[in-house]
Amino acid sequence: MIKKNDLILAGTVLIVALAAVLFITFTKKEGAEVVVTVDGEVYKTMPLDKDATLTLGDKQGNYNVVEVKGGEVTMTEANCRDQICVNHKAIHYNHESIVCLPHKVTVEIRDGEEGDIDIMAN
Amino acid sequence: MKMGRRTAAFLAGVLTVSMLLSCSGPGEKRYEASFLELFDTASVVVGYAKSEDDFTKYSQKVYDELKVYNELFDIYNDYDGINNIKTINDNAGIKPVKVDKKIIDLLSFSEEMYEKTDGKVNVAFGAVLSLWHDHREAGLNNPGRATLPDYEELKKQNEHTNIEDMIIDKNASTVYLQDGSMSLDVGAIAKGYAVEQVSRFIQKEGMKNGMISVGGNVRTFGEKYDEKGKRVPWTVGIQNPDTSSDRKSLYDLHLSGYSLVTSGVYERYYVVDGKHYHHIIDPETLMPAKYFLSISIVCKDSGMADALSTAVFNMPYEEGSKMVEGLKGVEALWVFPDSTMKYSSGFEKWCGL
Numbered sequence: 524m525i526k527k528n529d530l531i532l533a534g535t536v537l538i539v540a541l542a543a544v545l546f547i548t549f550t551k552k553e554g555a556e557v558v559v560t561v562d563g564e565v566y567k568t569m570p571l572d573k574d575a576t577l578t579l580g581d582k583q584g585n586y587n588v589v590e591v592k593g594g595e596v597t598m599t600e601a602n603c604r605d606q607i608c609v610n611h612k613a614i615h616y617n618h619e620s621i622v623c624l625p626h627k628v629t630v631e632i633r634d635g636e637e638g639d640i641d642i643m644a645n
Numbered sequence: 646m647k648m649g650r651r652t653a654a655f656l657a658g659v660l661t662v663s664m665l666l667s668c669s670g671p672g673e674k675r676y677e678a679s680f681l682e683l684f685d686t687a688s689v690v691v692g693y694a695k696s697e698d699d700f701t702k703y704s705q706k707v708y709d710e711l712k713v714y715n716e717l718f719d720i721y722n723d724y725d726g727i728n729n730i731k732t733i734n735d736n737a738g739i740k741p742v743k744v745d746k747k748i749i750d751l752l753s754f755s756e757e758m759y760e761k762t763d764g765k766v767n768v769a770f771g772a773v774l775s776l777w778h779d780h781r782e783a784g785l786n787n788p789g790r791a792t793l794p795d796y797e798e799l800k801k802q803n804e805h806t807n808i809e810d811m812i813i814d815k816n817a818s819t820v821y822l823q824d825g826s827m828s829l830d831v832g833a834i835a836k837g838y839a840v841e842q843v844s845r846f847i848q849k850e851g852m853k854n855g856m857i858s859v860g861g862n863v864r865t866f867g868e869k870y871d872e873k874g875k876r877v878p879w880t881v882g883i884q885n886p887d888t889s890s891d892r893k894s895l896y897d898l899h900l901s902g903y904s905l906v907t908s909g910v911y912e913r914y915y916v917v918d919g920k921h922y923h924h925i926i927d928p929e930t931l932m933p934a935k936y937f938l939s940i941s942i943v944c945k946d947s948g949m950a951d952a953l954s955t956a957v958f959n960m961p962y963e964e965g966s967k968m969v970e971g972l973k974g975v976e977a978l979w980v981f982p983d984s985t986m987k988y989s990s991g992f993e994k995w996c997g998l
Contacts, residue, residue: 563681605785612890620687622687629687639880640882641881642691643882644861644862645860645884
């Protein structure tokens with residue numbers, strides 16, 4: 524026998540669940556992208572939420588390896604002379620970027636989750 | 646739901662512009678442009694404008710102005726029809742060189758900073774710095790054969806670093822280096838100075854809220870709009886000199902109309918026999934300064950912040966602290982080699998500590 528209170532409980536649970544689904548749907552940051560540029564021109568755009576490895580150039584000349592993994596991006600390998608890009612920490616917040624100056628390569632997050640800072644002094 | 650943003654527009658061949666809808670103000674949206682060509686580093690322009698076209702006009706103007714300064718302040722390259730700092734160096738001991746007022750102003754400012762910092766930032770230090778530069782370049786290109794400059798040679802070069810041998814004639818708009826073996830190196834001051842001038846220029850042109858960063862030399866003006874559309878200061882992080890740390894920013898500063906410049910051991914360096922040698926050379930020891938991992942300076946003028954960050958890097962803490970406390974509107978953060986930190990008395994007000 525279903526009592527009135529059971530119905531209220533079931534209804535409440537449903538509403539809460541629906542609210543949760545709506546909340547997640549509307550606040551989830553979708554469509555974060557990894558934009559790779561070479562010499563100032565967009566070379567490739569990749570989704571941040573899909574693991575991928577992108578190799579720019581080849582080992583005979585200049586090369587950089589960009590890795591998207593677990594919602595973060597790193598420059599895992601490069602034969603540039605200063606290795607600043609390879610030593611850079613993984614990025615995932617909006618507008619964060621990794622720059623390889625010697626090879627004129629940039630990797631930037633677009634439409635990503637907002638971080639705390641607008642820009643870094645370094 | 647896509648919190649959309651478009652990318653577009655290439656300026657001067659190589660300027661990427663993007664926009665962010667989520668942080669819009671009344672009638673204005675936030676945009677960002679970046680480029681790699683100037684001052685041998687990465688530059689970013691952030692600002693609010695009514696449309697992408699409007700912002701593109703602003704960022705193009707910023708680019709063009711910065712390019713003018715970059716060419717005038719260059720010590721390595723010649724440009725057709727321009728007398729720049731390299732031209733002054735090439736004519737050391739030969740003749741005065743007629744130059745643009747922008748160079749006269751930069752060098753006069755450099756003299757002021759030399760006075761203020763007791764010689765710890767010296768544009769006439771080129772003879773020593775160029776020796777380090779050559780060894781660093783060779784070492785980066787051929788790491789197996791990286792070498793240090795010979796100390797005796799450094800000492801010999803250091804005899805040609807007297808800033809009083811730089812003769813500025815404001816009326817004739819000329820600069821003459823009367824010691825034929827000296828040279829100017831404006832690397833510790835030129836970027837910050839250019840960012841300051843261009844920030845003032847672009848505000849006059851009508852961009853009221855924005856930021857310009859050239860190689861992490863950040864100048865803010867006006868404010869940004871937060872997610873609720875409220876006007877708040879810009880948030881500028883201070884790079885952790887330990888680049889392998891998960892804590893990317895040491896402090897987040899909230900700045901409006903102020904500059905933040907950090908000088909550190911982690912950006913330009915080379916390795917000799919497994920040891921790192923960075924690019925900030927102590928005028929006392931003629932070797933990379935050993936007191937700190939990084940120095941950050943907050944003050945209004947970006948040129949002053951740039952010059953002071955190098956000067957304070959080259960001083961023991963006590964001396965730097967005394968200097969900073971004696972300068973109105975200047976705050977500093979010292980990061981010591983063991984990663985401990987100290988900051989000046991008014992620093993906290995910028996980070997809401």
